[in-house]
Amino acid sequence: MKRAGAILLLAFGMNLAYADPSRLSTPSDAKWKQECGSCHDAYPPRLLSADNWRRLMSSLDKHFGANAELDARDNKKILDFLERNAGSGERYSSSTLRISDTPWFIHDHRVINKKEWTNPEVRSRSNCSACHGRVILGD
Ligand code: HEC
Ligand code: HEC
Structure with a gap:
């Protein structure tokens, strides 16, 4: 997986070392990983603010066009x-509740042009592991 990410970044003419997010160590939780990693990458909690996580978790029935509702206990x-490990400060907050719309994300990805975001192997900004491999997810 890590290799595939490296190859893709090289295809973009970028230096993987430059984008190596391995210092992003990610705390884990079995329930979170299972429920929040089933449709897409399990996004590390520190990449979004606690307030954004609260809003996201209280609207899982209308979750970016999907229904990701959980029972109250799991929720x-x-x-x-997520709250315990959330990012703090404006940099980690976005009105859309998307990590990919936070100031830190936009800043750290400013080198990427439109064509790369819509590369068929990437498809969406939300598809972190297409470029980063599983490293970004703390595996
Ligand atoms: C039923 C499928 C499904 C489940 C389960 C699910 N999601 Fe999602 N999630 C989606 C879809 C679809 C999107 C939009 C993806 C896109 O735009 O490419 C999304 C997007 C997101 C985004 C925004 C990604 C970005 O672009 O920054 C976050 C954050 C997120 N989900 C968190 C969670 C969390 C936390 C859980 C667990 C409670 C969860 N998701 C469970 C389907 C799901
Ligand atoms: C199109 C490929 C691509 C996608 C998709 C992508 N990234 Fe990145 N990401 C990069 C590149 C390239 C860099 C390095 C940019 C730079 O250093 O200027 C980067 C930088 C980062 C950094 C900073 C790295 C560091 O060492 O501090 C983080 C964190 C990160 N990405 C997380 C994510 C997350 C989380 C997602 C999904 C929500 C994501 N990325 C989606 C290509 C991508």
């Missing part, structure tokens, strides 16, 4: 984990 357990 609370996962929210506790």
Whole structure:
């Protein structure tokens, strides 16, 4: 997986070392990983603010066009984990609740042009592992 990410970044003419996010160590939680990693990458909690996580977890029935509703117990357990490990400051906050719309994300990805975002192997900004491999997810 790590290799595939490296190859893709090289195809963009970028230096992988430059984009190596391995210092992003990610705390884990089995329930979170299972529920929030089933449709897409399990996004590390520190990449979004606690307030954004609270809003996201309270609207899972209308989750970016999908229904990701959980029972109340699982919801609370996962929210506790996300809040405990959330990022702090404006940099980690976005009105759309998308990590890919936060100031830190936009800043750290400013070298990427439109064509690269829509590369068929990437498809979406939300598809972190297409470029970063599993490293970004703390695996
Ligand atoms: C039923 C499928 C499904 C489940 C389960 C699910 N999601 Fe999502 N999620 C989506 C879809 C679809 C998108 C939009 C993806 C896109 O735009 O490419 C999304 C997007 C997101 C985004 C925004 C990504 C970005 O662009 O920055 C976050 C954050 C997120 N989900 C968090 C979670 C969390 C936390 C959980 C667990 C409680 C979860 N998701 C469970 C389907 C799901
Ligand atoms: C199109 C490929 C691509 C996608 C998709 C992508 N990234 Fe990145 N990311 C990069 C590149 C390239 C850099 C390095 C940019 C630079 O250093 O200027 C980067 C930088 C980063 C950094 C900073 C790295 C560091 O060492 O501090 C983080 C964190 C990060 N990305 C997380 C994510 C997350 C989380 C997602 C999904 C929500 C994501 N990225 C989606 C290509 C991508």
